[in-house]
Amino acid sequence: MTIEPIVLPDAAATQAWGQVLGRLLPASTVLLLFGELGAGKTTLIQGLGQGLGITEAIVSPTFTLINEYHEGRIPLYHFDLYRLDKTGAAQLYPELYWEGEEFEPGICAIEWSERLPYLPPQYHEIRLSHTTKGQRELRWLPPKT
DSSP states (O other): OOOOOEEEOSHHHHHHHHHHHHHHOOTTEEEEEEOOTTSSHHHHHHHHHHHHTOOSOOOOOTTTSEEEEOSSSSOEEEEEOTTOOHHHHHTTOTHHHHSOSSSOOOEEEEETGGGOSSOOSSEEEEEEEEOTTSOEEEEEEEEEO
16 A cells, blocks of 8 residues: 655644644554654654643753653653664663553654664554655554554
């Protein structure tokens, strides 16, 4: 099955798409985000947070690795695995977040997901890329179960 990309002309459109997700996605959703630097992963997550009702500034947790936001309709757990290899990513125990047993069920949004040593049992894959026209393309792949 071919998934047609969603063309996002600018950062505002990327953020708006994230806002829609924030209003619709249920607790226990895992979003695996893929894309090169500057493709819009953090921008999408900022919109996601706005859609959840989070007013705190959402920034990439590159040095803290995981940022937790609890003020929205459900928690948002924002991972940035850019600086980690698979061993380092495993030491974060991401399953504690997506299993919802140690942490309140929410949305896990994981940037640089290719660095995960293992995947959750269910997840949504979002691939962001640059186009030759300075826009972004978003591909939302069918949920993996």
